Amino acid sequence: MKITVKAGGLLYEYLPPERTANRATLEVAEAATPAQIMRDLGFPADASYLVIVNGELVPAEQRAKLQLADGDQLSINPPLKGG
Amino acid sequence: MGWQKQILRVDLTNGSVHKEPLNMDWAQQYLGERGLATKYLWELMDPETDPMSPDNVLIFATGPLTGTMASTSGRYAVVTKGPLTGAIACSNSGGKFGAELKYAGYDLLILQGKAPQPSYLYIADDDVQIIPAGDLWGATVWRTEETLKKIHHDPQIKVASIGVAGEKGVMYACVINDLHRAAGRSGVGTVMGSKNLKAVAARGTKGVRVEDPQRFMELVKETHQLLKENAGVREMTELGTNAMIDAMQDFGGLPTRNFQEVQFEGTEKIDPAAMMETRPNGHRNLVTNKACFGCTIACGRIAHIDKEHFTIVNRKEYWHASGGLEYETAYAFGPVVGVDDIDALTFASFLMNEHGMDPISFGVTLAAAMELYETGVISKQDTDGVELNFGNAEALTVMAEKTGKFEGFGQVLGLGSKRMCEKYGHPELFMGVKGQEFAGYDSRALQGMGLGYATSNRGACHLKHDTFAEDMEDQTGKGKALPCKETQDATAALDSTGICLFTAGAWGSDNLARQVDAACEGDWSTERFVETGERVWTLERMFNLKAGFTAKDDTLPERMLNTPARSGTAKGKISELDKMLPEYYTVRGWNQDGEPTEQTLHRLGL
Amino acid sequence: MYKSLVLDADKCTSCLQCEMACSMQHEGMFNPARSRIKVFEFEHGARSIPYTCTQCEEAWCLHACPTSAIVINQCTGAKEVINDKCVGCKVCTMACPYGTINFQASSGKVVKCDLCGGDPQCAVACPTGAIVYQ
Ligand code: SF4
Ligand code: SF4
Numbered sequence: 001m002k003i004t005v006k007a008g009g010l011l012y013e014y015l016p017p018e019r020t021a022n023r024a025t026l027e028v029a030e031a032a033t034p035a036q037i038m039r040d041l042g043f044p045a046d047a048s049y050l051v052i053v054n055g056e057l058v059p060a061e062q063r064a065k066l067q068l069a070d071g072d073q074l075s076i077n078p079p080l081k082g083g
Numbered sequence: 084m085g086w087q088k089q090i091l092r093v094d095l096t097n098g099s100v101h102k103e104p105l106n107m108d109w110a111q112q113y114l115g116e117r118g119l120a121t122k123y124l125w126e127l128m129d130p131e132t133d134p135m136s137p138d139n140v141l142i143f144a145t146g147p148l149t150g151t152m153a154s155t156s157g158r159y160a161v162v163t164k165g166p167l168t169g170a171i172a173c174s175n176s177g178g179k180f181g182a183e184l185k186y187a188g189y190d191l192l193i194l195q196g197k198a199p200q201p202s203y204l205y206i207a208d209d210d211v212q213i214i215p216a217g218d219l220w221g222a223t224v225w226r227t228e229e230t231l232k233k234i235h236h237d238p239q240i241k242v243a244s245i246g247v248a249g250e251k252g253v254m255y256a257c258v259i260n261d262l263h264r265a266a267g268r269s270g271v272g273t274v275m276g277s278k279n280l281k282a283v284a285a286r287g288t289k290g291v292r293v294e295d296p297q298r299f300m301e302l303v304k305e306t307h308q309l310l311k312e313n314a315g316v317r318e319m320t321e322l323g324t325n326a327m328i329d330a331m332q333d334f335g336g337l338p339t340r341n342f343q344e345v346q347f348e349g350t351e352k353i354d355p356a357a358m359m360e361t362r363p364n365g366h367r368n369l370v371t372n373k374a375c376f377g378c379t380i381a382c383g384r385i386a387h388i389d390k391e392h393f394t395i396v397n398r399k400e401y402w403h404a405s406g407g408l409e410y411e412t413a414y415a416f417g418p419v420v421g422v423d424d425i426d427a428l429t430f431a432s433f434l435m436n437e438h439g440m441d442p443i444s445f446g447v448t449l450a451a452a453m454e455l456y457e458t459g460v461i462s463k464q465d466t467d468g469v470e471l472n473f474g475n476a477e478a479l480t481v482m483a484e485k486t487g488k489f490e491g492f493g494q495v496l497g498l499g500s501k502r503m504c505e506k507y508g509h510p511e512l513f514m515g516v517k518g519q520e521f522a523g524y525d526s527r528a529l530q531g532m533g534l535g536y537a538t539s540n541r542g543a544c545h546l547k548h549d550t551f552a553e554d555m556e557d558q559t560g561k562g563k564a565l566p567c568k569e570t571q572d573a574t575a576a577l578d579s580t581g582i583c584l585f586t587a588g589a590w591g592s593d594n595l596a597r598q599v600d601a602a603c604e605g606d607w608s609t610e611r612f613v614e615t616g617e618r619v620w621t622l623e624r625m626f627n628l629k630a631g632f633t634a635k636d637d638t639l640p641e642r643m644l645n646t647p648a649r650s651g652t653a654k655g656k657i658s659e660l661d662k663m664l665p666e667y668y669t670v671r672g673w674n675q676d677g678e679p680t681e682q683t684l685h686r687l688g689l
Numbered sequence: 690m691y692k693s694l695v696l697d698a699d700k701c702t703s704c705l706q707c708e709m710a711c712s713m714q715h716e717g718m719f720n721p722a723r724s725r726i727k728v729f730e731f732e733h734g735a736r737s738i739p740y741t742c743t744q745c746e747e748a749w750c751l752h753a754c755p756t757s758a759i760v761i762n763q764c765t766g767a768k769e770v771i772n773d774k775c776v777g778c779k780v781c782t783m784a785c786p787y788g789t790i791n792f793q794a795s796s797g798k799v800v801k802c803d804l805c806g807g808d809p810q811c812a813v814a815c816p817t818g819a820i821v822y823q
Contacts (some may be wrong), residue, residue, distance in 0.1 A: 006333070008326075008329045008330045008333065009318045009322060009326045009329070009330065010314070010317065010318045010321060010322065010326075021356060022329075022356070044314075048552060048555075050330055050333075050334060050555050052333050052334065052652060055335070055650070055651065055652060055654075056652060057334075057555070057558065057652040059556050059557065060556065075333045077329070077330035077333060077334075078314065078315060078318060078326070078330065079315065079551060079552065079555065080327065080330055080331070080334065080336075080529075080551040080554070080555055081315060081327065081549070081551050081588060082545050082546055082549060082551070082584065150709075150719055151709070151719050152706060152709045152710065152713065152719060152814070154706075154816075179705070182721075186720065186721070186722065239722075261734075262733055262734065263733070263734070287722070288720070288722035288723070289720070289722075290712065290716065290718040290719055290720025290722070290723065291718060291719045291720070292717070292718040292719075293718075293719075296713065296717065300713070307816065311816070370735050371702075371735060371736075372702060373702055373703060373734050373735075373737075374702035374703055374704035375704075376704070376705055377704060377705060377706060377709065378702075378704050379704060379706060379816035381702040381704065381816075381817075383734075385733065385734055385735045387735075403732060403733055403735075404732055404733055404734075404735035405733040405734075405735075406733075406734075
C-alpha cells in the first residue's frame with residue numbers, strides 16, 4: 001500500500017531521495033505502523049516527535065500499535081517548542 | 084563575581100546620576116536580570132502607580148552570565164510596570180546592547196522620574212550623561228542608532244532606543260537595540276517614551292570577570308558542545324524559529340483570522356522553505372542567519388524584500404537587508420491576519436523594528452480590527468478608507484506604518500486589542516490575557532499553553548513556561564498544572580542569568596546552575612537555582628496582586644473557553660482551564676483566590 | 690610553512706565568541722574591547738567580518754619598532770610583542786598597513802595577535818568554522 005509522509009523541520013533529511021521538498025509517497029507493508037515506518041526511514045528513536053495521521057494526534061504509546069491504511073497521510077514533526 | 088557589583092541610578096526629573104554598589108543580599112536571592120530587577124522594582128515603587136506616570140520605574144538589567152562566554156550571554160531584561168497590562172512587565176532582548184551595558188560596569192540601570200525635555204542617556208564606562216535628544220525625538224529607531232554612533236564618533240556604541248510609537252504612546256511600543264532585537268512586550272518602550280527618554284547609548288571597556296575562570300571555561304566547552312549536538316538547536320540555526328510554523332499548522336494550533344480558526348491555508352507561502360526559495364527573478368527572501376552576542380545558535384534571520392514588490396518598489400530606503408521573519412512575526416503578520424504574502428510580512432517586520440513596536444500585539448490587534456470590519460462594526464470611514472479584510476497584505480503594511488507613525492487609524496490600533504475592542508463595544512474579540520495579546524499558539528490545541536497564558540505575570544505570554552511536550556501528548560487539561568509551574572520557575576531562573584531561553588532545549592537547570600556557580604560567589608546548586616526562579620515568580624505575582632489583579636484575571640477569552648476548535652488535532656475541543664487552574668494554584672502553594680499562602684511566602688523567604 | 694588563521698566572513702554570525710575567548714586568554718577576563726581579533730558588522734548585520742593580524746611576511750610593525758620589542762616566534766611565525774621592551778611609542782601602530790596592532794591605554798603598551806603560542810583560542814571558540822587555524 002501507499003502512504004504519504006510529510007516530515008517537518010529538518011526531518012526531511014530522513015526521507016528517501018525521491019522526496020519533493022518535505023513530502024514523499026512511500027510503498028509500505030500492509031498495516032504498517034508509524035513506528036515501523038519511522039524506524040525504516042532511519043529516524044533516531046525518540047519519543048518526542050509530533051506524529052499526526054490524517055489530522056489526528058498519535059501519542060507516543062500508540063505509534064507502534066496504530067495500523068495505517070492505504071492512502072493515509074503521516075506527518076512527523078520535530079517536538080513543538082517556543083519561538 | 085559574574086556581577087559587576089555596581090548599579091547605575093538615574094533620576095531623569097532632576098538629572099542626577101548615582102553609581103551605587105549592587106545590593107549583594109538581593110543578588111544572592113534573586114540572581115540578576117529578570118529576578119534582581121523585579122526585586123529592585125518591588126522595593127522602589129508602589130505597584131499601584133500609574134505606569135505612564137513619572138513614578139513608574141524602568142530598569143534595564145543584565146545577569147551574572149551576561150557578557151561571558153556562556154553561549155547566548157547577550158541577554159538583558161527591561162522590567163517596569165507595563166502600560167498595556169497594568170501588570171509587571173519583563174521583556175528581554177538579545178543583540179549586543181546588554182553585554183555592552185555590563186562591560187561599562189553596571190549590572191542594572193535604574194531610571195526614575197521624567198526628563199524635562201526629550202533626552203538620551205550616554206554611558207561610556209564611568210562617564211554618564213543625560214543629553215538633550217534634539218531632533219532625534221521623532222526619529223526612527225534606525226536613524227537614532229546611526230546618528231548616535233556618528234555624534235559620539237564611535238561605531239562600537241550599542242544603542243537601545245524607541246521609535247515614534249514609543250514617544251507617542253502606542254501601548255505596545257518596544258525598546259529596540261542593535262537595529263532589530265527587541266525587548267518587545269507589554270509596552271516597555273511606551274514607558275521609556277513617557278519618561279522623555281529616546282535612547283540609551285552604551286560603550287563599555289571594563290570587561291567581566293568570573294569567579295573560577297578555569298572551571299568556567301571547562302563548562303563553556305561542555306555546554307557549547309551540548310548545544311551543537313542538539314537536533315532542535317541545529318534546526319533553529321538552519322531554519323530559524325519559524326521552523327515551527329509547519330508543525331503548528333499540522334497540529335492545528337496556529338491561530339488564524341483572530342483565532343476563529345486554528346489552521347491557515349497559506350502556511351507554505353510563509354514558512355522557512357518559502358524564505359529560502361530562489362524565485363524566478365533570482366530573489367531569495369533569506370540572506371543569512373545572525374547571532375546575538377555570545378550566541379552559538381544564531382537563530383536570527385536577516386532577510387530582504389523583493390525590490391519589485393508593491394511595498395517597496397518606489398521606496399529605495401528599504402532595499403537593504405534587515406531583521407527577517409521569526410515564528411512569532413510570521414504568525415502575527417500571517418495566519419492571524421490571514422495574509423500569505425511573504426514580502427509584505429517581511430516589510431511589516433522591518434516596520435516594527437524601525438518604529439519600535441511589538442509585532443505580536445500589533446498583529447493580533449489588527450486581526451481584531453479586521454474581524455470588527457468584516458462583521459460591520461467598523462467601516463472604511465473608521466479605517467482611513469482602507470479595506471480591512473482578512474488577507475489584505477496592503478492593509479497589513481499600511482496599518483503597520485500608520486501605527487508606527489501614530490497616524491489616523493494607527494492611533495486606534497495603537498491602543499492594543501483590549502482597549503480597541505472595548506472602544507467598539509466588542510470586548511469578546513480581544514484575544515489575550517490581562518490586556519496582552521496571545522502569541523502564536525492556540526489554547527484549545529495546546530492546553531498547557533492556555534494555562535501558561537492565563538497565569539503568566541506579564542499577561543498572555545508563551546515564553547514564561549514550557550509545556551510543549553505535555554501538550555503534544557495529551558489534549559486535555561490533565562497533568563498540565565505541575566509542569567506549567569515547574570517550567571515557570573525554571574524559566575524565571577534562566578531569565579535571571581543573562582542567558583537566552585533557546586538554550587533550554589539542550590540545557591537543563593543543572594547546566595545553568597553550574598555555570599552560575601563557576602561564575603559567581605556563593606554555592607549555586609540546581610535546587611537553589613530553581614528555588615530562586617520560584618521566588619522571582621512569586622514576587623512578580625505579589626506585585627500584580629498589589630497592583631489590583633485577582634484570580635479573576637487568570638482567565639482566557641470566551642472563544643477559548645466556549646467555542647470549539649474547528650479543525651486540526653484538537654477539533655471540537657475547548658480549553659479546560661477550569662480544571663487546570665485550581666490544580667495550578669494548589670501546586671503553587673496558593674489559595675484558591677490565587678494568593679500565595681503565608682507558608683509559601685515564608686518558605687521562599689518573602 | 691607556518692599555519693595561519695583562515696577567516697571566512699561568509700560563515701561568521703557575529704557572535705563575538707572569538708573576541709571573548711581572545712580577551713580571556715590575554716587579559717583573564719571577558720572583554721571584547723581588549724580583544725586582538727575584531728568582528729565588524731555591515732549592512733544591518735547582513736555581513737560580519739572577523740579581522741585580525743595576518744602575521745604578514747613584511748612585518749612592518751617589527752621593522753618600525755625602535756626598541757626591537759617585536760620578535761618572531763620561531764614555532765608559530767607569530768610576530769609577538771615583548772611587553773618589557775615596549776615603551777608604548779605607537780610607531781608600530783602607524784607602520785602596520787592593516788591596523789591590527791593597537792595601543793592599549795590601560796597598560797601603556799601595544800597589543801596584537803600572538804596566535805596564543807600555537808593554539809589560537811578564537812579558532813577554538815568559533816562555532817561556525819569562520820576561523821580555522823590551518
Ligand atoms: S538563540 Fe537566537 S535569540 Fe537566542 S541568543 Fe541566539 S540568536 Fe539570539
Ligand atoms: S566566533 Fe566565529 S562566528 Fe563568532 S564572531 Fe567570531 S568569527 Fe564570527
